[in-house]
Each structure stands twice: as C-alpha cells, then as structure tokens.
Amino acid sequence: LARVLPGHAAARRLLEHFFRRVSQHAQRRETGPPWEFLERQPRVAAADLDQLKAWYADACAAKRVPLGRLYNLILRIDRSMA
Secondary structure, X not given: XXXXXXXXXXXXXXHHHHHHHHHHHHOOOOOOXXXXXXXXXXXXXXXXXXXXXXXXXXXXXXXXXXXXXXXHHXXXXXXXXX
C-alpha cells in the first residue's frame, strides 16, 4: 500500500480522521480543520500545533510529510487533550 499511495494522501487521511475526532469531541458542526478549538486547549503545546499546521499545509500542497512523525504528533496532541 505504501508504494501505491502517495505520502501526502496518507497524511491528509490521518489528519482528516484526527480532525473528525476533535470536532466530535468539541461538538462542532463546521467542516475543515478545528484550529480555533485546538488553539484554545491550554495543554496543547503551541509548537505542536504550529507543526501540525505546517504538515497540514504540506499535505494539502502534495508535498512530502513524515508519516511516522505526524502520527506521533497526533498521538501527543490527543493525549494532551485527554
């Protein structure tokens, strides 16, 4: 699968699932990334959020995104919000 699916597409899918979980948790109905909700979370590090935004922009621009590091970042943000 990794040979067929471009990395940026896999990154976008990971991000979509993460954003959907965050939106459900926040009970928000808007579509798109829940940046405002994430920015209001005091336990989410600003550096982590900045990195997430950068990798989101890269994935949307079809640029390379380090999937392992993205996954670990998503886990770290999930844990900090729990």
